[in-house]
Amino acid sequence: MGRRILMLLADEYRPDPRVRKEALALVEDGINVTILSWDRGHHHESRSEKEGLKIECVRTGKVYGLLKLGLNYPRFFLKAFGISRRMDFDSVHAHDLDTLLLGVAITRLKGVPLVYDAHEHYAAMVAGDVPPFFARVFDRLEAWALRYVDLLVTANSKIEEYLLPHLRSPRVNSVVVMNCIDYVDQTPTHRDHDGIIVFYSGSLESTRYVEDIALATLDIEDCTFKVAGDGPLRQRIEQLSKTQDRIIFMGYVPHQELLESMIDIDLVACLMDPSNENNKIGTPNKLFESMVLGVPVLVSEGTLSAEIALEEGCGIAINWSEGDFKEAVETIRDSRMRREMGDNGRRAAREKYNWGIMKKRLVDAYRSLSP
Known part of the structure; x- marks a missing residue:
């Protein structure tokens, strides 16, 4: 049986282009990928399969607005943790800080490697939506959790530079995987229009x-x-x-x-x-x-x-x-x-900036990850 990865996503799998591309890249390399996502709006089946990806949905109360998000997040965490205990996998891939702590809990229990995929500078991203105290807490939580990460994936080099000092060792691998798309050799034809x-x-x-x-x-x-x-x-x-x-x-x-x-x-x-x-x-x-x-x-x-x-x-x-x-x-x-x-x-x-290059970086990093 090939390697099995559990991806964690604290949102609906609509899908997010980055999550989809990374998951499909790993599937193409012979890895079985299950995405455990938060069905915030109750729009999806509890279990489904798309493009060779298995998708498991966690439902809480419907989420709309920051208050509902905060109230329902602990339920998502506990339900996702409970579901993961019944699953078999060789590593966990946590997308963004809102699943990193969940990833730490699951991997500590299962004894498998943790991959952290930082799409954003999370604390700075939410700084305009929450009181400064919470942004500082998120920043410190991320720094603490990074000591348990076995592979760091970031959306660009600046995010990587910010997070690297918090890894437990310089020997922990890190790779930049930008949100690029496939390069098409044929130049797109731009149609004429006014203005x-x-x-x-x-x-x-x-x-x-x-x-x-x-x-x-x-x-x-x-x-x-x-x-x-x-x-x-x-x-x-x-x-x-x-x-x-x-x-x-x-x-x-x-x-x-x-x-x-x-x-x-x-x-x-x-x-x-x-x-x-x-x-x-x-x-x-x-x-x-x-x-x-x-x-x-x-x-x-x-x-x-x-x-x-x-x-x-x-x-x-x-x-x-x-x-x-x-x-x-x-x-x-x-x-x-x-x-x-x-x-x-x-x-x-x-x-420089095409998905073929980024996909190879991700796949190579996973191949070097000890199960």
Whole structure:
């Protein structure tokens, strides 16, 4: 029988693109993967199988809002721990801090290795949603739990640098697996259209400047803003889209459909408020997806995203202001400049930022992990 991995996910498996890609990469290498996920909205069967992955769902009370999340998390922890006791596996792969402590408990009981997959700088990510005391507690809990980790996987080098000092030994392996997509040799065909189309997909929140872009777009001639995703600003963006023809709200769009729709985009907005540490060191999926598709990106100065985009020549970095945004849009109107940035992004994706490279890193790290 091949190796068996239990993946822990404190959210619904919709699926999250990173979780899916990593799980499928391991399955392709002959590993049996079971994903134990939290069915927060009661949308999924208790057991299912998709693409060769076994998915077990944990149900608590329905979760909507931070209060319900906090009240139901202990139930998720205990139920997931109970389910795991009846399962056989050789290692546990914990996605983000909200499953790391669960992973520590399970692996200490079972005597198997623990893999920690840090998608974000977790404490910094939640800092705007919880009192500072809780953010500090999360940071210290993560540092404490890292001493039990046998393989560290991070979404970029900055997150890795932040977490490495807390591992129990320099001999513990660490690998950076970025949220890249497969590189496609054939250059995507961008269809002609009038004006400039700016696109944003992700969490609809103020730190991503979504509403700011929408309002600024209204003052720019022949400029349309397309928005996909969900979050606190959803209602506001929906309202604007109903009264303004040049703001198009797409709601939730499946990942593959999203990539197909991006072929017609002129500029992908990857702006994040750099005053938040997680934003400063974060690398949004859309940065790498835009590279493969040959679409220029708009990033925030002072972030890792800007560092990558400027180094590769595939985007424009600004400190948010309506004036700087308008200037970026005018720059993108130049088809030669747009094509040059797109070609630079494609080259970077082919040479550095593609899933083939990242998949090999992950698989190699797992092969070196002692069962």
